[in-house]
Amino acid sequence: MELLRLGEPGQEIPVVRVGGTTFDLRGLTTDITGAFLGADGIQRVRDALAAGELPELKHAASLRVGAPLTGIGAVVCIGQNYAAHAAETGDLPPKAPIIFFKHPNTVVGAYDDVVIPPGAQKVDWEVELAVVIGKRASYLASAEEALDCIAGFTISNDVSERDYQMGHSGGQWSKGKCAPTFNPLGPALVPAAEVTDPQALRLYSAVNGEPRQDSTTADMVFGVGEIIRDLSQYLALDPGDVVNTGTPEGVALSGRFPYLSVGDTMTLGIKGLGEQQQRLVGS
Structure with missing residues (x-):
């Protein structure tokens, strides 16, 4: 379903x-x-x-496929949450979840165009497992309790402008994350009960048909339940909020691949949740 x-x-x-x-x-x-x-x-x-x-x-x-939910109150994101991705950026795995935010109006459909901001030179792709909250999560005592607050899962592309993220944000990252269209979501919301193990999902991405990322959620530093439990100690997550749980290695920030340009096509997927694709266009 x-x-x-x-x-x-x-x-x-x-x-x-x-x-x-x-x-x-x-x-x-x-x-x-x-x-x-x-x-x-x-x-x-x-x-x-x-x-x-x-x-x-x-x-x-x-019919066009829109984002699988609307009226999103918050898009909360976890940084450097895959050990190999932290390593490719030159950092050790974090000792606690790194949190940043995307504006909810970054969310678009899974096949909608992604708009490169004026003057942007370092636009990057990031396939992520996205959690959609179904029950208020506040001061949770355990990862098991946290998992019970999840309505379902979907695919997120945490599109980033790395110069804005690193050079303009004062260490807070969100300036590189919040341009309109910078969070394609979907295509579908799969109920949590139909995802047997969120820590055993293959994620992959490609640019213009050339492979980029290929990993599994088993490489997460902090698992899905622990992420939601930890977040609930600092903020209340409400039904319809989205949590992007981090991206695996294989992004342009690694220096192994060129950044995105107008006309490029990103393809991202998670086994069991489907696949999405976007084209990069100018502003």
């Missing part, structure tokens, strides 16, 4: 896809939001499917 939003920006239809069939969710909700997820929305979708209450959306394949 996958939750998606299909249609032009601002006009997306909430749907659920099971196998090769896409069902319209507008009888249950006007959209896929934190409020819907927090009100046991995923179970309501399962119940409606089991009861045969959802009509098929016949023209689904012809």
Whole structure:
């Protein structure tokens, strides 16, 4: 079961896809939001499917794929959370999760264009496992308790401008992360119950068809449950918030690959969660 939003920006239809069939969710909700997820929305979708209450959306394949949820309150990100990625940037693995933020308006659909800001020279790709919160996470006592707060998982591209990140941010990173379109998300939100082990997922990326990243979430310094538990000690995560859990090695920052240019195409995927692709365009 996958939750998606299909249609032009601002006009997306909430749907659920099971196998090769896409069902319209507008009888249950006007959209896929934190409020819907927090009100046991995923179970309501399962119940409606089991009861045969959802009509098929016949023209689904012809529609744009939007981000799999809307009304996101926060996009919280974890830096250098893969041991090999920390090494390729010249750093030791962090002793505690490194936190930075992206503006929610960076989020676009999985196949939407990514816009290079005026004058930007060091635009980089980052495939990441994204966590979508389904229940308020605040002062959690354990990683197990944290995992219970997750609605589902999706794919995130934490697009970054490295000069802005390193040279302009005063050590805070977010200036290099927050340009509009810098967080393609999706294509689908996969319920947490259908991801057997979030620490055993293969992630990969390519630029213009040439391989870049290829790793697994087993290389995370801090696992998904520990990330959410740790964050909950410093801030409350609400339903619909997104947590980007870090990227593996193989980015342009490593010096092994050129940075992105207008006309380049990024392809990113996570086994079991699908694949996304974006084209770089000028501002």
